Amino acid sequence: MTGNKAIGNSPAAGKDDTFTSPTSPVAPSSPPAPAAAASPKAASPGAAPSAPATEPAATEPSSGLLSAQHWAHAADLPVDEGDTGEDGDSALGDDQASSTASITSSILKYRTINGRTYHSESGNSQHWTPNDDVHLESMDINHHLLLLSLKEKLFLAPLDKDIERVVDIGTGTGIWAIDFGDEFPSAEVIGTDISPIQPSWVPPNVKFEIEDCTQPWTLPSDHFDYVHMRQLFGSIDNWDALFAEAYRACKPGGWIESYEASPRMESDHVPETENLAIHEWGKFFIEGGKKLDRTFSIIDDNLQVKGIEKAGFTKINTWDFKAPIGSWPKDARLREIGRYAQAALEQDYEGYVLAMASLQGWTKEEVYVYCAHLRREIRSGKYCPFYRQRVVWAQKPE
Numbered sequence: 539m540t541g542n543k544a545i546g547n548s549p550a551a552g553k554d555d556t557f558t559s560p561t562s563p564v565a566p567s568s569p570p571a572p573a574a575a576a577s578p579k580a581a582s583p584g585a586a587p588s589a590p591a592t593e594p595a596a597t598e599p600s601s602g603l604l605s606a607q608h609w610a611h612a613a614d615l616p617v618d619e620g621d622t623g624e625d626g627d628s629a630l631g632d633d634q635a636s637s638t639a640s641i642t643s644s645i646l647k648y649r650t651i652n653g654r655t656y657h658s659e660s661g662n663s664q665h666w667t668p669n670d671d672v673h674l675e676s677m678d679i680n681h682h683l684l685l686l687s688l689k690e691k692l693f694l695a696p697l698d699k700d701i702e703r704v705v706d707i708g709t710g711t712g713i714w715a716i717d718f719g720d721e722f723p724s725a726e727v728i729g730t731d732i733s734p735i736q737p738s739w740v741p742p743n744v745k746f747e748i749e750d751c752t753q754p755w756t757l758p759s760d761h762f763d764y765v766h767m768r769q770l771f772g773s774i775d776n777w778d779a780l781f782a783e784a785y786r787a788c789k790p791g792g793w794i795e796s797y798e799a800s801p802r803m804e805s806d807h808v809p810e811t812e813n814l815a816i817h818e819w820g821k822f823f824i825e826g827g828k829k830l831d832r833t834f835s836i837i838d839d840n841l842q843v844k845g846i847e848k849a850g851f852t853k854i855n856t857w858d859f860k861a862p863i864g865s866w867p868k869d870a871r872l873r874e875i876g877r878y879a880q881a882a883l884e885q886d887y888e889g890y891v892l893a894m895a896s897l898q899g900w901t902k903e904e905v906y907v908y909c910a911h912l913r914r915e916i917r918s919g920k921y922c923p924f925y926r927q928r929v930v931w932a933q934k935p936e
């Protein structure tokens with residue numbers, strides 16, 4: 539299993555560590571105010587070794603993932619003990635040819651795997667979640683919980699009110715770009731993605747372009763006041779190259795902001811050695827990312843800070859926090875975030891993990907059995923899971 543690394547470089551680190559107790563309400567961690575720059579430079583997170591999994595070797599592949607058979611047998615175990623029965627829903631230039639080279643009419647020829655549609659595998663682009671309506675709904679719920687996490691802010695960088703040009707890389711349903719366009723009506727906002735899944739009815743200052751961000755971008759140099767990218771985990775083969783492109787596209791004095799999450803569901807309440815479905819979740823992504831050569835260990839490996847610094851950005855700030863999953867926190871704001879995190883999963887547990895589990899040889903049916911266990915654990919409210927999140931923002935020197 540992948541190393542379980544501690545995160546301790548944010549202005550809020552330490553404070554955050556306390557909220558995970560469901561029995562001791564604490565003040566929710568707050569994002570720093572955009573105007574108030576936090577630490578001038580982030581340090582690398584320190585590493586702590588993780589506990590080894592305890593499943594017998596015969597049923598356990600080298601990835602540390604429990605086998606599908608484990609969950610088939612576990613179906614008879616009283617995993618629903620403590621299940622509240624609560625429905626989660628209720629909670630709720632030369633370069634010009636490069637990044638578009640893979641973009642032809644074939645972008646509309648989606649792949650259908652296990653009954654779900656995925657972006658067609660073209661050029662260098664690859665994405666691991668379905669692009670059908672079921673999953674897009676989940677992405678939009680996810681946007682809401684990310685907004686709540688940032689206390690209704692769309693960004694943390696200290697942006698000017700008269701900001702002119704903005705790009706959102708890997709925009710998904712475009713919901714962030716649309717919200718940003720509404721908040722800054724005089725700014726021109728571009729959202730790019732490999733999948734044409736954005737709506738056509740959008741504010742007049744927002745537009746979407748098909749672009750593969752893992753290739754040299756077609757976007758102009760020294761052009762944008764703000765480059766935003768969120769949750770590109772598992773899609774990027776070279777994070778340094780991504781940030782180098784962002785640096786090129788950014789105006790001198792402009793800002794970059796990168797928001798990523800750990801794929802692991804962690805808990806301060808149950809040891810990782812316990813064979814729980816929540817503990818298995820992250821392994822699918824970490825192992826799948828290795829197979830695709832598109833890592834999910836962005837936070838554990840501190841790739842945002844490293845890449846942003848290497849690209850040449852300065853005034854690097856980080857904010858780390860934990861987003862709860864489920865309505866277990868005592869604190870009202872965290873409980874609301876947790877409800878939305880659960881709702882995003884309830885909308886499409888299978889869609890998130892199907893492709894990654896298939897890479898491990900799992901069948902759709904095996905994935906559904908595993909997801910049933912995970913759903914019960916999360917609904918039970920007993921295990922208090924959370925995801926670690928990291929926002930990094932920095933400026934291109936004037």
Ligand SMILES: C[S@@+](CC[C@H](N)C(=O)[O-])C[C@H]1O[C@@H](n2cnc3c(N)ncnc32)[C@H](O)[C@@H]1O
Nearest residue numbers: 663665708709710731732733750751752768773
């Ligand atoms: C997890 S979603 C996040 C969407 C959006 N950033 C948000 O936070 O709501 C990741 C998005 O990245 C897009 N993506 C994946 N690989 C990409 C690539 N090579 N170039 C551009 N977009 C990509 C996917 O199509 C998907 O819409």
